[in-house]
Amino acid sequence: MNDLDELYQQVILDHNKNPKNFGILEDFNFHAKGHNPLCGDQITVYLKIKDDIIEDVTFAGNGCAISKASGSIMTTLIKGKSLDNAKKLFGEFHDIVTSDPESEVDFEGLGKLAVFAGVREFPARVKCASLSWHTLKQALENSEETAITE
Amino acid sequence: MSNIDVWKIREDFPILKAKVRGKDLVYLDNAATTQKPQIVIDKLVQYYSEMNSNIHRGVHYLSELSTKEFEKARKIVKKFINANFDEEIIFTRGTTESINLVASSFGKKFINEGDEIIISAMEHHSNIVPWQMVCEERGAILKVIPMNDDAELMMDEFKKLISEKTKLVSIVHISNSLGTINPIRNIIKIAHQAGAKVLIDGAQSVQHLKVDVNNLDCDFFVLSGHKLYGPTGVGILYGKKELLEAMPPYQGGGDMIRSVTFEKTLYNDLPYKFEAGTPNIADGIALGTAIQYVESIGLDNIYEYEMELLNYGTEKLLEIPELRIIGTAKEKASVISFVLDNIHPHDVGTLLDREGVAVRTGHHCTEPVMRRFDVPATSRASFSFYNTKEEIDALVKAIKRTILMFG
Numbered sequence: 001m002n003d004l005d006e007l008y009q010q011v012i013l014d015h016n017k018n019p020k021n022f023g024i025l026e027d028f029n030f031h032a033k034g035h036n037p038l039c040g041d042q043i044t045v046y047l048k049i050k051d052d053i054i055e056d057v058t059f060a061g062n063g064c065a066i067s068k069a070s071g072s073i074m075t076t077l078i079k080g081k082s083l084d085n086a087k088k089l090f091g092e093f094h095d096i097v098t099s100d101p102e103s104e105v106d107f108e109g110l111g112k113l114a115v116f117a118g119v120r121e122f123p124a125r126v127k128c129a130s131l132s133w134h135t136l137k138q139a140l141e142n143s144e145e146t147a148i149t150e
Numbered sequence: 151m152s153n154i155d156v157w158k159i160r161e162d163f164p165i166l167k168a169k170v171r172g173k174d175l176v177y178l179d180n181a182a183t184t185q186k187p188q189i190v191i192d193k194l195v196q197y198y199s200e201m202n203s204n205i206h207r208g209v210h211y212l213s214e215l216s217t218k219e220f221e222k223a224r225k226i227v228k229k230f231i232n233a234n235f236d237e238e239i240i241f242t243r244g245t246t247e248s249i250n251l252v253a254s255s256f257g258k259k260f261i262n263e264g265d266e267i268i269i270s271a272m273e274h275h276s277n278i279v280p281w282q283m284v285c286e287e288r289g290a291i292l293k294v295i296p297m298n299d300d301a302e303l304m305m306d307e308f309k310k311l312i313s314e315k316t317k318l319v320s321i322v323h324i325s326n327s328l329g330t331i332n333p334i335r336n337i338i339k340i341a342h343q344a345g346a347k348v349l350i351d352g353a354q355s356v357q358h359l360k361v362d363v364n365n366l367d368c369d370f371f372v373l374s375g376h377k378l379y380g381p382t383g384v385g386i387l388y389g390k391k392e393l394l395e396a397m398p399p400y401q402g403g404g405d406m407i408r409s410v411t412f413e414k415t416l417y418n419d420l421p422y423k424f425e426a427g428t429p430n431i432a433d434g435i436a437l438g439t440a441i442q443y444v445e446s447i448g449l450d451n452i453y454e455y456e457m458e459l460l461n462y463g464t465e466k467l468l469e470i471p472e473l474r475i476i477g478t479a480k481e482k483a484s485v486i487s488f489v490l491d492n493i494h495p496h497d498v499g500t501l502l503d504r505e506g507v508a509v510r511t512g513h514h515c516t517e518p519v520m521r522r523f524d525v526p527a528t529s530r531a532s533f534s535f536y537n538t539k540e541e542i543d544a545l546v547k548a549i550k551r552t553i554l555m556f557g
Contacts, residue, residue, distance in 0.1 A: 008501075008555065016556075039496045040513050040526035062526055064494035065556070125500060 008065065011115045015069035020076050022068075025058040030142060034061075034135030036127050041067050045075075045135045052083045059135075064128050066119065071132035073112050083140060089113070093133050097126050154455040159447065159536050162187040166536060173506030176541045181326050181354060181485050181532035182510050183376045186440070190380060193439040197432045205431055206405055206422070220431050223438030224421070227386055230441045231371060232362040235391050237420035241429050244385035245353040246276040248372035249320070251387055251424060252349055253280035255397040256318065256370075260347075263289035266315045268346070270295040270303055270332070271522055272325040275515045277351050281320060290317070297522065301328040301477040309340060316346040323355035327514035327530065328477030329460075329485030331355075338368050347393070353377055357534075358456060358483045360449045363388055375433060380440030384433035387424070394420050401426040452535045456484040459533040463542045470546070472553050476523050484533040487514075490549070493556050495527040501555065502529075505548035507541075 025031075025046035034043045043061035047054055057079050059071040074093075078086040093113055101120040110117075119129045160166050163185045168175045177185060197219070203212035205220050224239045233239060242248045261267070267281050271294055285292045293316075295308045303321075312319070319341040324331050334350055341348045349370035352361060357378045363371045370393075375384040389397075399406055399417055403426035408416040417423050444452070463486055467473055472491040490498060499511030510530045513520045520527060531545055 008497075013556065038512060039494075040517075040520060041494075041496075042526075062494075064496040066497070122500060125496070128496060 009115050009118065011073075011112075012065060012069040015072040016065035019059075019068050019072040021058045021072065021079070022060065023058050024060050025056055028056075028058075030139045032135050032139035034131045034138065036063070036067070036131050038124075038127060039064060041128065041131055043067065043071060043132055043135055045071075045132060045139050047136075047139055049083070054078050054081055054083065054086060059132055063131065066125055066128040067131045070116065070129045073115070074132050074136060077112060078136070086136070086140065090133055090137055094130070096120070097129050152455040152458055153451045154447070154535055156455070156536060156538050160538075162189070162443075163536055164188055164191070170506040170508070171504060174544075176505075176507040176544045178531040178533060178537065178541065178545060179508045179510045180357075180534040180537075181377070181514075181530065183382070184357060184379045184534055185536070186381070187379060187443050189443055190436050190440045193436040194381065194432055197435055202432075204428055216431055216435075219435045219438075220429070223435050226438040226441050230445070231356070231373075231386075231388055232364045233388050234364060238388055238391050238394065240387040240389065240394070240421045240424045241434050242372075242385045242387050243383055243430070244376070245351060245372045245374040246385075248370075248385050248387035249276055249349070249351065250280045251400045252370050252372075252389070253284045255400050255424075256347070256393075257284035257288060259397050261285075261288045261290050261317050264315065265290040265317045266293055266311075266313070267291070268293045268295060268308070268311055268316055268319045268341075270321050271297045272301065272303070272328055272330060272332075272516065272519055273320075273322055274326055274351065274353070275517070277320055277322060278518070291315075295321075297330075300479050301325065301330045301519075301523075302479045302481075303330075303332055303337075305333065305336065305340075308337065312340060312344045312346065314345060316341070316344055318347050318349065320349040320351070322351040322353075323361075324352075324358065324483045324485075325477070325516075325519070326354045326485070327487055327516040327519050327528065328479065329482040329487070329532075330477060330479040331359075331481040331483055333481075334368070335366060338366060342367070354483065354485070357444070357452075358449075359453050369393055375437040375440065378437070378440055379444060380437035381433040384430045384437050386437075391420065394424070399423050399426070403427045405429075447535065455535050456533055459537055459539070459542065460484040460486070462539050463531065463533065463545075466542055466546045467549075470549060470553070473549065476525060476528050485530065486532070487528040487530045489525050489528055490553060493552065495529045497556070498529045498549070498552055501552040502545070502548045505544065505551065507545050507548045509545070 028046035030047040041063035046058045048056040057075045097119050165185050201215045203216045205217040227239045293311045296304050338348045347369040350368045352373045356373050371388040373386050376382040406426040408418050476487040495511040512527050
């Protein structure tokens, strides 16, 4: 697989076309807006949290394939998880996209997050992949400020 | 057929031989910055290896030599835009600094509470933000000329906006994100009838068509060296002499003074009054070389050839059903902004890059333009006289591949 195919793996293309958990959550109790000024991407993450468990989560807005797929995969991964678990996943995701492109990736252990390993080759696109995750973090911290990936 | 021998011209630009990710570079991001001909690169090397010295102060040989070369570049710029006097040409860091200089200095002297400044809906952020800052500081009001769906300024609306309250009209000559060539001659005439001064942002125009500030009668004209085949970090502010003379200095420092005591400082004459500190000598000199290079090809020839590219590119791109061009003015420069159905411009940019095709994607520092056309961003291909129809074919092929991949 060449770099480009790796970046735009079928998984990402599919999530872009049919994103999971896309839209506004009706009974959310936490949310945050995210903005990537470089490309104009804007997303909002909505969360329904009860007893430290993410009972439901959605994201809405517009963005490129990578940011959309990232939001789709992220929401799938964190739904039903505890807050600590979600924070741990954020850390893992962050480590993948910011790691040295030459370094080995433990694809097995990463599970669905592994598809984002391709992003490492494209520094300009790391922000696209990170937008939904940073917005999630913002929402969990219950901050009114817009998350900005720049 | 035009008088441009493009394959011969391409030999002048070493970077055009570069390979990108194993593919031939197809550089279509000329509105962001143009590539540099060898002669400009050589001039920079020659300056630092043979004449580097500070200007306007030393009595030694090298200082005299570099001063002479720098002042020669000023004369080349003056002739290039047909200004009347050398002192009407101020060296700056670029278009942005040129506009900020006028905003700060002209603003301090001539803009008062309740006055109005008019800009247009297709301005670059650098021709919006400095005026917002002036308006906030001076209690003035910013008005915006709207544009129609073809990205042409609505002149009837302009006539309604302008009044005796208007102190300045600041308009882009050619839009960087839409390619529109604005009717600046008419705008200047209407503004002058109302008693307003006019600044023309020529960052995207001097490399495409002949500009004559004398004939246009604009009060200020600003440009960037790096979009004109010259180095980065140098730009020009042209201003009518009597206006520049009436304006206070922009920055204080060396070179801009006649004499300094702790009680009182006397400012230097034009153009030095606006050139505090050691200027960008090397890049200023190399800008002169770049202009001579452009003139050796001839702006009429450049215009004609780039129109050929624009027409060819527009025709070929419109053959792609999923593609929509943003910016369809009758008068356009060789800049094509486009969006693809259901594919974000950033994805387009990355995929074209993998084919060696360099285009710009994003809002192009014109967020209000993106909002006007209700798109988050666009992809933009901008052509120079060193581009070929084969390169446009490569662009089209890469776009088709992108569509297929996202299919």
